[in-house]
Amino acid sequence: MKDLHKKLLVTIFAAMMFALPAATFILMPKEAMPFAEDENRFLSPFVKPTGKNLFARAENPADKPKSFMDYFDLWFADRFVMRKDWIVLNNGIQAAAGKTEINGVFTRGGRMMQVWRDYDADAVGKVLSAVNGFAERNPELSCYFILAPTSQEIYKDTLPPNAGAGNQEAFIKFCYDNMGSVTPINAYAPLYENRESYIYYRTDHHWTTFGAYLAYYAACSRMELTPFESGAFNAEHASSDFRGTLYSKTLNSKITPDVISFYTLAKFPPPNITLKINTGAEINEYGSLYFREYLDKKDKYSAFLGPNAPITDIFTDLENNEKALLIFKDSYAHSLIPFLVNHYKRITVLDMRYINTDIRYFTDLTEYDQVLFIYNAITFSEETDLIKLNAVK
Amino acid sequence: MVFSSLTCLFLFLPLFFALYFIAPKPLRNTFLFLSGLVFYAWGEPFYVFILIFSTLIDYFAGLFIHKFDDRPAVRKIGLIVSVVMNVMLLGLFKYAGFIVTNINALLSLNIPDPKLHLPIGISFFTFQTMSYTIDVYRRRIKVQKNPINFGAFVTMFPQIVAGPIVRYEEIEKELNERRVSLDMVYDGIITFVTGLGKKVLLANGIGVLWDTVKTSDFSSLSAATAWLGILAFTFQIYFDFSGYSDMAIGLGKILGFNFPKNFNYPYTSRSISEFWRRWHMTLGNWFKSYVYFPLGGSRKGKGRTVFNLAVVWLLTGIWHGASWNFILWGSLYGLAIISEKLFLGGLLGKLPSLISMAYTMFLVTLGWVLFSLPDIKSAGSFIGVMFNVGGSGAVLDAQAAYHTANYGIIFAVCIFACTDSWVRLKGAIFKRLPFIVNYGAVPVTVALFVASVSNLVTAGYNPFLYFNF
Numbered sequence: 001m002k003d004l005h006k007k008l009l010v011t012i013f014a015a016m017m018f019a020l021p022a023a024t025f026i027l028m029p030k031e032a033m034p035f036a037e038d039e040n041r042f043l044s045p046f047v048k049p050t051g052k053n054l055f056a057r058a059e060n061p062a063d064k065p066k067s068f069m070d071y072f073d074l075w076f077a078d079r080f081v082m083r084k085d086w087i088v089l090n091n092g093i094q095a096a097a098g099k100t101e102i103n104g105v106f107t108r109g110g111r112m113m114q115v116w117r118d119y120d121a122d123a124v125g126k127v128l129s130a131v132n133g134f135a136e137r138n139p140e141l142s143c144y145f146i147l148a149p150t151s152q153e154i155y156k157d158t159l160p161p162n163a164g165a166g167n168q169e170a171f172i173k174f175c176y177d178n179m180g181s182v183t184p185i186n187a188y189a190p191l192y193e194n195r196e197s198y199i200y201y202r203t204d205h206h207w208t209t210f211g212a213y214l215a216y217y218a219a220c221s222r223m224e225l226t227p228f229e230s231g232a233f234n235a236e237h238a239s240s241d242f243r244g245t246l247y248s249k250t251l252n253s254k255i256t257p258d259v260i261s262f263y264t265l266a267k268f269p270p271p272n273i274t275l276k277i278n279t280g281a282e283i284n285e286y287g288s289l290y291f292r293e294y295l296d297k298k299d300k301y302s303a304f305l306g307p308n309a310p311i312t313d314i315f316t317d318l319e320n321n322e323k324a325l326l327i328f329k330d331s332y333a334h335s336l337i338p339f340l341v342n343h344y345k346r347i348t349v350l351d352m353r354y355i356n357t358d359i360r361y362f363t364d365l366t367e368y369d370q371v372l373f374i375y376n377a378i379t380f381s382e383e384t385d386l387i388k389l390n391a392v393k
Numbered sequence: 394m395v396f397s398s399l400t401c402l403f404l405f406l407p408l409f410f411a412l413y414f415i416a417p418k419p420l421r422n423t424f425l426f427l428s429g430l431v432f433y434a435w436g437e438p439f440y441v442f443i444l445i446f447s448t449l450i451d452y453f454a455g456l457f458i459h460k461f462d463d464r465p466a467v468r469k470i471g472l473i474v475s476v477v478m479n480v481m482l483l484g485l486f487k488y489a490g491f492i493v494t495n496i497n498a499l500l501s502l503n504i505p506d507p508k509l510h511l512p513i514g515i516s517f518f519t520f521q522t523m524s525y526t527i528d529v530y531r532r533r534i535k536v537q538k539n540p541i542n543f544g545a546f547v548t549m550f551p552q553i554v555a556g557p558i559v560r561y562e563e564i565e566k567e568l569n570e571r572r573v574s575l576d577m578v579y580d581g582i583i584t585f586v587t588g589l590g591k592k593v594l595l596a597n598g599i600g601v602l603w604d605t606v607k608t609s610d611f612s613s614l615s616a617a618t619a620w621l622g623i624l625a626f627t628f629q630i631y632f633d634f635s636g637y638s639d640m641a642i643g644l645g646k647i648l649g650f651n652f653p654k655n656f657n658y659p660y661t662s663r664s665i666s667e668f669w670r671r672w673h674m675t676l677g678n679w680f681k682s683y684v685y686f687p688l689g690g691s692r693k694g695k696g697r698t699v700f701n702l703a704v705v706w707l708l709t710g711i712w713h714g715a716s717w718n719f720i721l722w723g724s725l726y727g728l729a730i731i732s733e734k735l736f737l738g739g740l741l742g743k744l745p746s747l748i749s750m751a752y753t754m755f756l757v758t759l760g761w762v763l764f765s766l767p768d769i770k771s772a773g774s775f776i777g778v779m780f781n782v783g784g785s786g787a788v789l790d791a792q793a794a795y796h797t798a799n800y801g802i803i804f805a806v807c808i809f810a811c812t813d814s815w816v817r818l819k820g821a822i823f824k825r826l827p828f829i830v831n832y833g834a835v836p837v838t839v840a841l842f843v844a845s846v847s848n849l850v851t852a853g854y855n856p857f858l859y860f861n862f
Binding site: 090 | 598800851
């Protein structure tokens with residue numbers, strides 16, 4: 001047939017141009033804002049045209065959408081047929097073209113690592129002085145700080161050459177050197193010594209339960225607690241197909257999924273727990289630190305104490321123990337707190353990202369003996385919410 | 394709307410082509426006109442009225458000039474109205490802020506800046522419609538009495554937002570009567586997909602590097618990083634703009650139009666004058682036909698030629714944007730072209746082509762610094778860093794090595810793709826094994842399209858550089 005290749009190309013394109021949008025509409029989820037498990041985010045909703053948004057215009061193409069058309073473009077792109085496969089293909093092409101960093105993630109040596117380059121010493125200084133000020137104004141509370149490195153730091157020898165990765169060891173030292181009456185806890189050394197063990201998830205930015213255990217062990221010696229040896233715990237493999245936040249950024253399924261473990265005291269009777277979570281809207285009570293329903297979802301790390309909440313109050317039935325601990329934290333604390341509950345009558349956990357009032361409205365500081373700050377280096381380098389502690393005079 | 398969006402590729406285009414080819418021929422121009430307005434309004438919902446206004450004025454100006462064909466003084470009014478109106482639209486929406494700011498600074502006044510944003514494509518469609526009235530006045534073309542056909546000429550979506558600047562005479566015949574053949578559709582698809590790939594895979598891909606470099610603190614940059622950054626922009630702007638032109642030309646072909654070529658491998662030029670004969674050719678031709686030649690071109694002696702060139706290059710600079718950067722940028726090109734015309738040209742012709750190409754690219758690359766940075770001061774300090782003044786002091790550093798490792802492959806592809814090697818290679822194979830080229834084109838084009846779409850779905854970085862002109 002004459003010009004067969006021309007007919008072939010024209011037919012293929014005509015087919016693609018009609019089949020792809022048709023499939024998009026046929027397979028489109030019915031919900032207004034479906035949750036994309038793989039990408040770990042809600043897809044953009046359909047925004048109805050109004051007299052106002054039809055004529056709105058974002059000044060800069062990079063700005064947030066303003067107009068109906070911008071929202072429509074996002075809505076359509078988010079629901080485009082086989083969205084995940086397109087992203088996997090694109091990231092594969094990027095990697096093949098030599099890109100070592102995709103969507104803020106290095107994938108090297110069988111693990112994904114969140115990229116971190118730099119911090120603003122002035123901004124961090126403001127946060128540190130808020131922390132110091134809080135400690136000075138409450139001299140009856142002993143304050144401690146765990147600033148944990150992330151996997152990029154511990155496995156920096158595997159990073160691509162000249163990647164310009166930030167030095168978290170130096171960053172942690174900078175922070176610790178600027179702490180007044182707050183006692184720094186060195187989590188870096190035990191994590192680095194155990195770097196051959198499974199201390200960070202391969203597909204998520206958190207430390208594993210064992211990584212958290214190492215930090216707990218280091219904290220005990222400074223906080224006048226007698227730590228339980230690792231042999232005292234029974235490690236339950238709660239899930240072995242965890243694909244975390246870094247997977248969501250790259251959708252690289254070549255990296256082995258992670259194992260989530262729960263450590264429960266075995267040689268000693270574990271305390272009974274009452275957990276009160278204040279979500280801001282309501283207070284719910286639970287009998288366990290673990291939310292096993294999350295093991296069947298994408299966001300499996302939330303099995304530890306549930307998703308981030310403003311106030312989490314934990315009570316134990318430990319006898320002859322009246323000690324109370326107040327924690328300011330990011331999500332790194334979630335897998336560490338289960339170790340600490342074996343030492344306290346009460347632990348109150350505050351996530352300052354979700355608290356905008358003076359904390360004394362809901363906590364009586366005189367009820368506590370100790371205060372512990374738990375952050376990883378990356379979130380702490382970008383932290384601004386602790387500045388709210390300046391309001392606690 | 395932009396071509397490189399999923400909304401355009403998979404909603405607008407299929408819908409458009411389905412209706413367009415179903416529509417009986419006499420209705421097709423109506424559809425082309427209306428769909429162009431929708432396409433434009435998607436990105437510019439309010440200013441679409443400016444486009445309609447400008448179209449109407451030029452349509453009636455054309456009729457007016459035609460009607461008073463035997464009264465030279467009267468028909469001139471039609472021309473003046475059209476030109477003044479177009480220039481005023483440009484002046485108001487593109488230059489008012491710049492002019493007011495400078496008057497305020499100069500005379501210590503406080504005239505408020507109207508703060509109008511630039512309507513997308515205004516520099517393209519005003520030039521395009523002006524070419525029509527001027528040519529009707531010059532009796533080069535027949536007047537278009539059908540408002541729909543004229544409207545279709547101005548607003549048809551392939552070229553409305555970023556050119557090529559199609560002059561009326563170039564598509565006069567096709568506006569009234571055009572045929573679509575399998576050959577044209579096939580060529581159109583390949584041209585369109587090539588343009589899409591240039592824009593999405595190359596321009597967007599390498600543009601990320603320039604964005605990283607230009608937003609860093611210049612004093613922390615090594616000379617090598619600065620060079621890598623501006624070379625990245627050099628490729629970004631070429632593949633961005635020529636990619637857009639290719640997409641426009643490709644879509645035009647599918648509709649049965651032959652739009653003029655806009656780029657002819659400009660980065661292989663051996664002089665600045667040659668560069669501008671190969672870069673944004675439709676703009677160069679426009680200035681030649683409507684400014685340079687009417688001023689007398691090069692036929693009125695050396696002094697007058699220099700003056701004419703100076704005028705054209707000042708205007709070219711200003712056309713690209715309302716800021717001193719562009720004025721300086723255009724003036725420097727003018728200076729280079731005048732020098733080449735007076736004495737440098739002969740010398741360049743005698744040099745080995747590698748040296749004359751290096752000379753051209755060196756100047757062009759330096760020019761892009763002025764073009765892409767917001768003010769002359771930052772452009773100056775960036776050029777300083779390129780020559781190791783005011784940067785980190787290092788010629789080469791780890792950052793430059795990291796960028797080279799990350800962008801080396803895409804740089805190599807860019808260098809290859811901005812020459813005609815690909816076309817020559819294809820031609821050589823075709824001579825012996827036409828079968829391979831014919832059937833190879835099918836999977837290659839599909840793969841290029843799929844790769845581009847995957848990039849668009851992942852999205853993130855997708856600006857169009859020439860939208861601001």
